[in-house]
Amino acid sequence: MPDQVSAAPDRSTLRLALVVGGLVLSVLLGFGLGRLNAGTTTGAGGPSVAVDHTDPPGTAPHNHGTVTGNDQGAGVEPGGLSVSSAGYTLAPLTTEFPAGRPGQLRFQVRDVQRRPVTRFAVVHDKPMHLIVVRRDLTGYQHLHPSMASDGTWSVPLTLTEAGAWRAYADFTVVADNGGQTAVTLGVDLVVPGGYQPRPLPEPATSTTVDGFTVGYQGEPQVGATVPLTFRVDAAGGAAPLERYLGAYGHLVALREGDLGYLHVHPEPELVDGQVKFWLTVPGSGRYRLFLDFRVKTEVHTAEFTLTVP
Ligand SMILES: [Cu+2]
Structure with a gap:
């Protein structure tokens, strides 16, 4: 399976393993925790739920790319709240879209030297998962951009209605030494015009x-x-x-x-x-x-x- 491009556990995985049991388990969420915890417990049964407060925010929930075929990982913070995390920055080339007209979202992921990243691990069949939603949580889209050799990602994107939108890039970078870092970065996109926010629908199962x-x-x-x-x-x-x-x-x-x-x-x-x-x-x-x-x-x-x- 493409998920298995990930090789040996990297440093963050080992660190997670080391802190297991020692730290607060005010966990966020886990990937594939069911493989480690057969029951409905607090998730203290495996390294994937260890929480390391020194992890850069936004990285820990996305460690699914770092362990072979295991989707392990959990974190203390949700991802996507920042354009920059773990040394990587989401840099959109355009952020303004006309309402309802087909456009193109282009962006790069840049490292601390501001160079575009070009090596990504394939996680869940794709090297890049892009989620777009309006800030009132309507208009959800899950897209898979493609990358040019210079590290510029692009994907056709139509934002139907005016307002502020959130775009999340969910990816795993492969460093020169083979180490992998899973990150979700977020940035706002804007559609000029009269914004008519919709209330969140009532809770339902x-x-x-x-x-x-x-x-x-x-x-x-x-x-x-x-x-x-x-x-x-x-x-x-x-x-x-x-x-x-x-x-x-x-x-x-x-x-x-x-x-x-x-x-x-x-x-x-x-x-x-x-x-x-x-x-x-x-x-x-x-x-x-x-x-x-x-x-x-x-x-x-x-x-x-x-x-x-
Ligand atoms: Cu996806």
Whole structure:
């Protein structure tokens, strides 16, 4: 699998392992924690949930690229809150888009010497995952830009309505020594015009999209890693889910208020036909969940509002 481009554990992984058990477990979320923790406990059972407060914000939740095939990682902060983290800076070439007109988002990831980065690890089938959402959490898009040899990424992008939008670049850099650093950086894009923000929909554990009914079970709570199990039904019963980007589902949670970014991945196989994630939320509040799933080669996104008490 492309996920397995990652080689030996890197320094941050080892550091995570070293601090296990010693530090506060006010964990954010884990990637694939289910492989380490068979139960519904606080997630103290594996190195992936160790929290190192010296980690640069935004890096720890995205260590899924650093361990072979394991998607391990957890962090103390959501990603995407900063344009610069772990020595890498997200540099968009344009940030203004006309409402509803097809455009092109171009950007580079630059290192501390301001050189464009050109070596990225393939994680979940892609070297770059780009999430775009308006600041009222509408208009979600999950895109995969392509990179020119000079390190400039580009992707067609249409921002339908006026307002401030958030773009997240979720990637893993490969350093000259082979070490890998997973980072999610965020930057605002702007669409001039009259902004009509929409209120966040009421919390619900079931929704419909493109003729599918999607629901989940599980009760996320602060400081605990809990399972979240999604079921997708079509008219005739359970929908035949297909792998998309190497997994049966991709879940992004965005926090209301600061748009902190949590990217969670499921267990590698379906569980009773359902997609099972392990989620740890950083604090109480409201989140918008975006579940990408694929049926008959088409990708759909189900959205839920989640309130964490
Ligand atoms: Cu992606």
